[in-house]
Amino acid sequence: MVLRLTHPGRVYWPGAGITKAALAAYYEALADRLLPHVADRPLALVRCPRGIAQPCFFQKHRWAGMPAVVRRTASRGQELLSIRDREGLRALAQAGTLEIHVWGATLARLEAPDRLVFDLDPGEGVAFERVTAAALEVRDRLAQAGLASFARTTGGKGLHVVVPIDPGVSWAEAKAFAARLARSMAADSPERYVATLSRAKRRGRVFVDFLRNGRAQTAVASFSPRARPGATVAAPLAWAEVAPGLDPGGFTIATMGERLAAQPRDPWAGFFDVRQTLGAGAP
Numbered sequence: 589m590v591l592r593l594t595h596p597g598r599v600y601w602p603g604a605g606i607t608k609a610a611l612a613a614y615y616e617a618l619a620d621r622l623l624p625h626v627a628d629r630p631l632a633l634v635r636c637p638r639g640i641a642q643p644c645f646f647q648k649h650r651w652a653g654m655p656a657v658v659r660r661t662a663s664r665g666q667e668l669l670s671i672r673d674r675e676g677l678r679a680l681a682q683a684g685t686l687e688i689h690v691w692g693a694t695l696a697r698l699e700a701p702d703r704l705v706f707d708l709d710p711g712e713g714v715a716f717e718r719v720t721a722a723a724l725e726v727r728d729r730l731a732q733a734g735l736a737s738f739a740r741t742t743g744g745k746g747l748h749v750v751v752p753i754d755p756g757v758s759w760a761e762a763k764a765f766a767a768r769l770a771r772s773m774a775a776d777s778p779e780r781y782v783a784t785l786s787r788a789k790r791r792g793r794v795f796v797d798f799l800r801n802g803r804a805q806t807a808v809a810s811f812s813p814r815a816r817p818g819a820t821v822a823a824p825l826a827w828a829e830v831a832p833g834l835d836p837g838g839f840t841i842a843t844m845g846e847r848l849a850a851q852p853r854d855p856w857a858g859f860f861d862v863r864q865t866l867g868a869g870a871p
Contacts, residue, residue: 591655591678600639600686601819606841611813612681614841619674621848622811624860626688628695630661630668632806633680634687640815644686655679663698666804670695686815687743689806692762693755700755701762705807706770707797709746711782711790716745717832722773722781722794723747724830729769735864738856739829741836743814743822748807752862759803765866766798810856813841823847826855 596609615622636644649667650660657675661668671677680688692701708722723739726749730737737751753762770783773796782793800807808814808822823839839847 591657591675591682593678593682598639600636600684601817601841602639602641603817604819604840604842606819608681608684610841611686612678614813614844615677615681616674617845618811618848619677621854622677622688622809623673625810626690626812627672627676628670629693630663630691630695630698630804630806631670632689633669633683633685634689634815635684636686636815637684639684640686640817644815647683647685651683654683658683661695668695686813688809688812690809691804691806692801697755699758699803701757701759701801702753702755704751704753704762704766705800706749706751706766707742707746707795707800707807708749709790709795709797711787711793711795713792714794716834716836718780718794719745719747720830720832720834722796723749724827725773726769726796727827729773733867735866736862738859739825739827740810741821741823741825741839742808743812743820743836743839744816745836747830747836748822750810750859752859752864754863754865757866759801761866763798763801766801770796770798811844824854824856829855 593608593612598608600606600611633647634644635647657679659670692703706726708719710719727737735751737749740748742748774781774783781796782789783796810822810824812822814820818837819841820837821839821844
């Protein structure tokens with residue numbers, strides 16, 4: 589039985605006129621692309637039950653009235669939420685879930701991360717072209733370490749570089765590897781990059797954030813909307829698109845269907861088939 593949407597006409601993104609029903613339709617239309625990135629992974633949800641003009645909040649645990657298609661799993665005394673299918677996505681839409689963030693591991697292997705995420709976040713005064721340059725440098729450094737990587741917009745002002753890995757290392761090892769790469773970029777080009785959380789140090793630089801690679805840390809999922817004006821989306825990119833002129837604001841709930849229909853090839857084709865391991869040395 590299909591989960592009924594209450595208040596389907598409620599506007600979630602006022603500036604774009606996107607309603608709860610439109611969000612549910614987006615999740616349904618992109619389910620085949622979205623589910624491989626979110627199904628059977630612990631989730632952190634950004635819920636905005638009355639839209640982005642009202643307070644939003646992170647949801648990591650059960651809520652009142654949560655349908656059974658949103659599953660609960662216990663790990664180390666912590667409750668984890670997950671979904672498996674289209675009905676799960678519809679339940680998230682019904683709950684006003686405007687963002688889906690995921691762990692870097694599956695429920696089946698919680699202690700074995702299967703991806704790294706480098707979050708490239710521009711500080712004050714940094715043009716987006718410098719973010720694209722940073723993403724290309726991360727890609728090239730990873731390639732030197734023998735690792736293939738993939739790019740996506742974050743739906744915000746930055747870019748992600750995502751590295752699929754075989755789930756054979758610990759969280760500590762994965763985070764240490766990512767930290768070495770980030771810190772080496774900051775050491776080699778301190779005028780361009782920083783690898784610390786200090787906002788003062790980030791002014792005029794790109795923050796190479798490796799902290800999302802720890803246990804229980806999350807990153808926004810590919811194809812997830814963002815609770816931001818314009819209903820932007822975290823959009824997978826081909827590396828050829830990571831170039832001057834890239835407009836991260838151009839990927840939205842309203843435009844993603846047309847984009848996917850026009851693409852001759854999935855820019856992340858092969859992502860789930862990549863088999864690669866982290867080396868012991870610095871990237």
